Amino acid sequence: MKVLSGIQPTGRFHWGNYFGAIQQYIALQDNEQAFYFIADFHALTTVRDRDLLKGFTQDAAIDLLSLGLNPEQATLFRQSDIPEVTELTWLLMTLTQMHLLEKCHAYKDKKAKGLAADAGLFTYPVLMAADILIYDSEVVPVGLDQVQHIEVTRDLAQRFNTIYGREVFVLPEARVLETTAKVPGTDGDKMSKSYGNIIEVFHPTPKKFRKKIMSIKTDSKTVEEPKDPESCAVYTLAKLFSTSEQLEELAARYRAGGMGYGDAKQYLYDRAMDYFGPAFEKRAELEQKPGEVEDILQAGAAKARVKAQEVLSRARDACGLAIHK
Numbered sequence: 001m002k003v004l005s006g007i008q009p010t011g012r013f014h015w016g017n018y019f020g021a022i023q024q025y026i027a028l029q030d031n032e033q034a035f036y037f038i039a040d041f042h043a044l045t046t047v048r049d050r051d052l053l054k055g056f057t058q059d060a061a062i063d064l065l066s067l068g069l070n071p072e073q074a075t076l077f078r079q080s081d082i083p084e085v086t087e088l089t090w091l092l093m094t095l096t097q098m099h100l101l102e103k104c105h106a107y108k109d110k111k112a113k114g115l116a117a118d119a120g121l122f123t124y125p126v127l128m129a130a131d132i133l134i135y136d137s138e139v140v141p142v143g144l145d146q147v148q149h150i151e152v153t154r155d156l157a158q159r160f161n162t163i164y165g166r167e168v169f170v171l172p173e174a175r176v177l178e179t180t181a182k183v184p185g186t187d188g189d190k191m192s193k194s195y196g197n198i199i200e201v202f203h204p205t206p207k208k209f210r211k212k213i214m215s216i217k218t219d220s221k222t223v224e225e226p227k228d229p230e231s232c233a234v235y236t237l238a239k240l241f242s243t244s245e246q247l248e249e250l251a252a253r254y255r256a257g258g259m260g261y262g263d264a265k266q267y268l269y270d271r272a273m274d275y276f277g278p279a280f281e282k283r284a285e286l287e288q289k290p291g292e293v294e295d296i297l298q299a300g301a302a303k304a305r306v307k308a309q310e311v312l313s314r315a316r317d318a319c320g321l322a323i324h325k
Ligand code: ATP
Pocket: 006, 007, 008, 009, 010, 015, 016, 017, 018, 019, 020, 021, 141, 142, 143, 144, 145, 146, 180, 181, 182, 183, 184, 190, 191, 192, 193, 194
């Protein structure tokens, strides 16, 4: 099976990114083809600061490797190291209907907020389609918010194949993990960088990490009062790290009363520290080896590029453009 996914270097990864997407990358990395890229071209629609983009991109690579992405199995690369992807974007753009893009929510949401969208944001799903189609990807592990964009990709692939009468592109499928498709943030809404409700996977110090967890919003019930676990963001997040026995025990403590939200948050902090502890250590090691990380990205790009050139040639040939040997 050919697996592919991309993640934007627009800030530090949060629990939504990890449980919705990165966890799947790692689970699927021993497939015949597992390509994961850092979507720096996409990030340009929001990050317009040279040093910031470079820093986020480097951090994204180190974070993914620290969390268990194994470059011996998976191919990790920067999107912008594969220039073929922008060429394929143009070929796809020539047959993308405007209404298809007008209904995409990244653009629609921005417009609804009265913000000016630029052409990059509007055509973002076409670049994403090129990212997926250029590697003959079959499965795309993502969170729920990306399912619509994979549908657009399928539409474009189908349209191209029909117009040119050839099976140039493989139709990919989204892979969403039901339980973690939409991880809530510290306020109970979908965890999202743009909502300011994220818990980052990596924090500068355990103290800052703890402070973030203590900031999760709860209602104002006193310690003595019984509480409803299912309507509490702390409990919902604790599900990500707990066994079913641990969860039952925690739920019973909520319902019995006598447990304050501070205790529930301490529980969450302890579980999260256990879970991510090894990644924190790995990260501290990798931070000392930027050269090694760069080598991994370049080797990944060289490998991905071979595949991208093959598929792009197929597409150019189908349209009647010359093929470069
Ligand atoms: P955010 O949504 O906070 O702005 P992001 O969208 O910038 O994060 P992307 O690079 O667009 O990050 O997404 C990376 C992956 O993380 C995507 O597959 C996306 O579906 C997934 N993802 C993002 N937020 C969540 C969430 N709250 N729950 C589950 N998956 C998520």
